Amino acid sequence: MVRDELQQASDTLREASELVDEETQQRLYDQSNQLAELATRDADPDHGRLDRHMNVLHELGRELDGEASELVQSARNSVKEYRKTVPGV
Template structure:
């Protein structure tokens, strides 16, 4: 699966962090940085790593609304799409 999918997820999370405040802003920014780092590695992330990010984003999406919610959901969908191409499970 394309690294561009991970880059798109990171970008959505960065934009979401700009819409958030306080601890949530920090959490989203941290997820954005972590996903960007995964996109730049020679070897892609495994299912477990992706699943942890997806679960956290699922929880965050449940706590948000509006454009912020939409950005978090979009990032999660990008991760879900990338995960389809990861071998294993």
């Protein structure tokens, strides 16, 4: 089962990584890889893990500008939308 919103967030971060410096690119790749893993693993991610990703993406988005910032915000929104479907909290 693929969690579409998380896969979309991963893909969007990869797109954003093409627009930034090497250090930020690595940070975006790391987030992208982790979200891709969450999108396809057997167990559902919990609220805490998703919240940590949202916080990292918030910080990254604030450090960037232009299209890269917009793409990171879009990825964060995708995680947020998926998180609404997670039971609990």
